Amino acid sequence: MSLHDDAVLVLKAYEGQDELRQVYLDHLATHPDGMWKACADGHVTASALVIDPSRERVLLTLHKKLRMWLQMGGHCEPVDETLARAALREGTEESGIAGLALLAGGPVRLDRHHTPCAWHLDVQYAAVTPPGAVEAISDESLDLRWFPYTEVADVADDSVVRLLEATRARL
Secondary structure, three states, X not given: OOHHHXXXXXXXXXXXXXXXXXXXXXXXXXXXXXXXXXXXXXEEEEEEEEXXXXXXXXXXXXXXXXXXXXXXXXXXXXXXXOHHHHHHHHHHHHHOOOOOXXXXXXXXXXXXXXXXXXXXXXXXXXXXXXXXXXXXXXXXXXXXXXXXXXXXXXXXXXXXXXXXXXHHHHO
16 A cells, blocks of 8 residues: 555544545545655645653654744655654654654644645644653754643644644543
């Protein structure tokens, strides 16, 4: 099965955000290359909100290009067999933490936003770190920092706040 096919199955099974979910499905139906950065009309991306094992804090990255505190995530790559694996790969690469475990139940939410390269149709997961994990800043980040849930709205935009709220509801 291709990553494109996996994305369609994941989105069809996703419950909630029906209008936005349909935008994603329509995009994939009309763009065979809709999973890849090369698709100028927009592309599906995958992200992961990284949570500590106590489930009291999230790890955010200060994105180098956007200069915003965000969850880990980005473009899908040919090595990604599934959207979940893409989110896990991005989470691992950008946090420096091996052994992340995605929350059960598939994506936590969807978020469509414009970036300098194109529209991102982000499929957002949440992942818990193993006990004792230590983060490491990647080349794509200016900083990594743990934030208590109560401080996220003070540093991040509404999309990250909504992702945290949806994640907390899943927990």
